Amino acid sequence: MMTTLTAPAPAGVDTITLRRPDDWHIHLRDGPMLAAVVPYTAAQFARGIIMPNLVPPVTTPAAASAYRERIRAALPEGSDFQPMMTCYLTDATSPDEIEAGFTQGIWIAAKLYPAGATTNAHHGVTDIPALAPVLERMEKIGMPLLIHGEATDPAIDIFDREAAFMEASLLPLLARHQGLKVCVEHVTTAETADIVRAHAGRVAATITPHHLMINRTSIFQGGLRPHLYCLPVAKRERHRLALRKAATGGEACFFLGTDTAPHPKGAKESACGCAGVFLGPVALQCYAQVFDEEGALDRFEAFASLNGARFHGLEPNTGTVTLNRRAETAPETIRAGEDEVVVFRGGEALPWSLGEVTR
Numbered sequence: 289m290m291t292t293l294t295a296p297a298p299a300g301v302d303t304i305t306l307r308r309p310d311d312w313h314i315h316l317r318d319g320p321m322l323a324a325v326v327p328y329t330a331a332q333f334a335r336g337i338i339m340p341n342l343v344p345p346v347t348t349p350a351a352a353s354a355y356r357e358r359i360r361a362a363l364p365e366g367s368d369f370q371p372m373m374t375c376y377l378t379d380a381t382s383p384d385e386i387e388a389g390f391t392q393g394i395w396i397a398a399k400l401y402p403a404g405a406t407t408n409a410h411h412g413v414t415d416i417p418a419l420a421p422v423l424e425r426m427e428k429i430g431m432p433l434l435i436h437g438e439a440t441d442p443a444i445d446i447f448d449r450e451a452a453f454m455e456a457s458l459l460p461l462l463a464r465h466q467g468l469k470v471c472v473e474h475v476t477t478a479e480t481a482d483i484v485r486a487h488a489g490r491v492a493a494t495i496t497p498h499h500l501m502i503n504r505t506s507i508f509q510g511g512l513r514p515h516l517y518c519l520p521v522a523k524r525e526r527h528r529l530a531l532r533k534a535a536t537g538g539e540a541c542f543f544l545g546t547d548t549a550p551h552p553k554g555a556k557e558s559a560c561g562c563a564g565v566f567l568g569p570v571a572l573q574c575y576a577q578v579f580d581e582e583g584a585l586d587r588f589e590a591f592a593s594l595n596g597a598r599f600h601g602l603e604p605n606t607g608t609v610t611l612n613r614r615a616e617t618a619p620e621t622i623r624a625g626e627d628e629v630v631v632f633r634g635g636e637a638l639p640w641s642l643g644e645v646t647r
């Protein structure tokens with residue numbers, strides 16, 4: 289069993305009620321996997337930004353609209369979860385198509401994967417400066433760019449790839465497109481958090497539960513732990529501590545994005561295991577634990593339910609969700625068709641549990 293890296297704060301409040309939160313970074317996949325995982329996200333969040341890295345990727349308004357229908361069809365009876373779609377940028381993306389999908393209300397943002405940077409990113413962008421016409425159009429229409437920020441040169445040390453991307457690609461991009469809204473996804477370093485702060489207002493970042501709870505040593509705790517492997521890979525302890533400060537410090541440029549990324553158990557427990565951590569059933573419980581440990585439960589709502597909506601120009605949700613300080617053990621795995629998916633922190637007693645949700 290994994291141990292937490294920070295001791296829990298002394299018991300204070302035992303229940304917390306927030307406006308219903310949104311998850312600004314979700315992988316729902318498709319088919320039987322979609323059907324298996326979407327109920328968990330829909331039970332926790334009112335809205336979610338759905339990542340477009342399907343096979344093949346979601347690159348057109350028609351594909352995004354069809355995918356949104358499949359997600360809606362897979363929702364449990366009576367669910368009001370709203371999937372918010374994104375466009376997967378490629379070298380061939382056209383400014384007109386980007387704008388068409390945005391003005392028709394099909395997608396709310398575009399996702400930049402440097403080609404090959406992560407799971408299903410091989411159709412991603414090979415030349416970011418060449419994307420200028422697309423980015424200029426996005427800037428003009430106020431459409432945010434979401435970035436997986438890792439350099440792809442295989443010679444760069446994997447723990448340095450985020451830093452390398454920020455210096456070589458993100459900062460020049462921000463300088464070239466000074467009005468473009470950018471969300472740096474799943475930040476993992478103290479330095480990236482500082483870059484985000486320095487551009488706060490038009491630049492924001494999502495922070496995952498796992499990057500707040502594990503460091504790179506956790507991946508090797510007692511042996512190799514493939515279910516803690518994701519991209520960007522977890523970094524040193526000092527980065528985890530900096531991310532906890534960023535998430536819990538009340539700054540509007542940081543918000544919730546779980547990066548829940550289900551993979552079949554066998555694909556992770558393999559000689560070449562794939563990247564991604566599945567958090568569907570435990571996301572809010574993990575975040576609540578972190579905010580509690582940091583003595584910052586009073587700032588949880590801003591991170592979970594307000595900052596992201598403000599960045600995207602949306603109203604916060606009207607309902608509420610309650611979390612209780614009552615230990616509950618999440619399932620170790622869930623079934624997805626023929627497969628099983630291992631749950632982050634599954635099988636462990638988590639100190640916070642999900643309570644009532646109102647609309």
Ligand SMILES: NC(=O)N[C@@H](CC(=O)O)C(=O)O
Nearest residue numbers: 315406407518519549563564
């Ligand atoms: N985070 C991950 O390790 N994996 C994600 C892709 C991504 O968000 O980079 C996935 O789709 O599996």
Ligand SMILES: [Zn+2]
Nearest residue numbers: 406436473519
């Ligand atoms: Zn990513």
Ligand SMILES: [Zn+2]
Nearest residue numbers: 315339547549
């Ligand atoms: Zn992701």
